[in-house]
């Protein structure tokens with residue numbers, strides 16, 4: 001018995017659903033790498049990425065690489081062998097970035113968070129104040145940890161660095177949050193931001209980005225780890241193809257152009273609100289299911305739950321059976337647990353090109369699986385998700401978008 005005919009829904013936190021318009025924009029012959037059209041596409045994408053990162057002057061580089069490539073680019077462009085960086089742990093991803101730094105000959109120190117909690121700005125400020133000698137050259141953090149489902153308060157962390165008076169570069173991975181929730185590179189004092197194409201940006205895997213502001217560019221001038229391929233300065237060369245240190249990834253640029261158009265047409269604030277609403281619906285469903293005892297949230301502080309991915313703790317053998325059932329019977333693929341969560345959690349992505357029917361369908365499939373497999377769970381998860389959306393969108397319940405005056409730092413502005 002199967003209900004799987006119809007489109008697959010890849011409810012994993014990357015790669016996310018690629019819109020047909022984006023796929024179609026890529027389906028065309030190659031063009032001259034020196035031609036006006038391609039140069040225009042590059043320049044337009046760079047301008048629009050600045051809008052997405054919310055930086056006026058930051059220097060954007062586009063790499064033909066996944067997020068790991070841009071991680072290495074961010075490190076090698078700004079640091080030297082023997083430098084020390086402080087890694088702010090909140091799950092798996094900042095630690096992974098730190099391991100990459102270690103392999104480059106950078107010394108790492110991990111500031112551990114409380115279990116299942118976001119990074120504490122106070123703990124960061126305390127650690128930086130204790131570093132009177134200025135040994136720490138950079139602070140590495142993720143906005144959203146895609147393994148734990150935690151969102152860190154990047155604005156507050158930026159304030160903590162400023163309050164400490166420490167000179168370290170503030171480097172933020174926004175791969176799982178860019179274009180899905182507020183991020184303010186300039187206003188929050190972020191020196192280097194790292195993004196990827198295949199999550200909130202609705203593109204295929206294969207492109208990633210760094211954005212670097214003045215202080216990072218000053219560090220770049222002295223950095224000892226620079227290599228020619230990743231080098232920000234080499235990529236500023238006269239000829240257009242130097243922006244990619246070789247043949248531009250033409251088709252991916254056509255796709256990126258289309259995805260940026262779609263995103264900016266929707267409006268970033270509207271995309272943020274859509275993510276907040278769909279995350280809220282997901283949380284409402286999990287809140288009901290958890291009363292059965294077989295599954296639970298990883299993140300209990302509601303303000304620290306990511307608007308892009310929800311990590312649900314569950315043990316084997318129910319875990320594997322549920323994921324297989326959702327894929328096999330309903331054609332909904334959920335994310336597996338990563339790192340310490342492997343075999344102990346699944347993840348529901350609500351990120352990128354997703355709408356209410358997709359998310360309600362995914363939640364409904366999970367709930368049907370819980371019933372079919374006799375996994376104990378509280379009833380009415382989908383109904384709670386529906387109520388959440390309905391109540392949040394009730395006429396007059398909330399203005400059409402986040403209030404202008406509000407600093408857009410909360411993932412849950414207005415809803």
Ligand SMILES: *Cc1c(COP(=O)(O)O)cnc(C)c1O
Nearest residue numbers: 066067068093142144146175176
């Ligand atoms: C996906 C992800 C990465 C890694 O990106 P890849 O494209 O898989 O290399 C890094 N950081 C975060 C927060 C992510 O979600």
